[in-house]
């Protein structure tokens with residue numbers, strides 16, 4: 001078993017087929033009974049081709065309102081969802097219940113017609129994303145609803161199915177490099193659901209440079225139609241830091 005685990009030592013990079021797996025993403029969420037995700041991504045020549053997120057504590061219902069304690073009151077039948085996407089083929093969600101896997105249905109991001117009605121989705125852990133800066137960005141965009149804080153790539157799945165609006169991950173340190181297994185699946189699922197996923201500078205996440213997203217800082221995922229508007233304000237606020 002240990003030998004098999006030790007085979008997961010790929011350096012990543014721009015050539016070949018590489019699987020990323022995060023068996024428990026959102027470890028803190030798993031420990032506190034909140035959100036966590038089992039994450040799988042297939043990259044070919046540094047491009048994400050397949051993404052899968054198993055979220056056992058999210059409700060099956062794509063339309064369930066997104067709250068920090070989402071899923072806690074759901075029954076066993078009503079809880080557990082798998083998000084998946086294949087490049088060029090859209091994104092789906094399917095129930096992951098006690099009865100096994102059910103049929104998938106197509107998911108799409110929710111259009112934001114009024115920015116003031118939108119809300120952010122961000123990490124529970126203040127050390128993973130700068131919540132103070134997120135507050136300033138919200139204010140500049142005219143967003144008044146509090147951010148929904150949840151652990152793991154469940155955030156990507158939640159905005160991809162239109163339950164949430166915008167996912168912000170704002171660097172808390174200059175040196176931290178995001179890991180490819182924390183983002184590969186979510187990046188593809190959101191883009192296939194009609195979203196745009198970039199770093200804080202508006203550059204696409206680059207999965208071709210190794211085990212980390214060394215060329216990127218932070219993550220901004222939003223419906224394609226408003227992504228530029230969000231990046232502009234992110235840049236303004238970060239420029240003032």
Ligand SMILES: Nc1ncnc2c1ncn2[C@@H]1O[C@H](COP(=O)(O)O)[C@@H](OP(=O)(O)O)[C@H]1O
Pocket residue numbers: 022024025026027028029123124125127128129150151152153172173176179182
């Ligand atoms: N300083 C930091 N900035 C951003 N992400 C960090 C970080 N330190 C750890 N992480 C990553 O944040 C992930 C959880 O993200 P989130 O806050 O969205 O739930 C962790 O995954 P694991 O829980 O798999 O270790 C870990 O890889």
Ligand SMILES: [Mg+2]
Pocket residue numbers: 022024025026181182
């Ligand atoms: Mg992780």
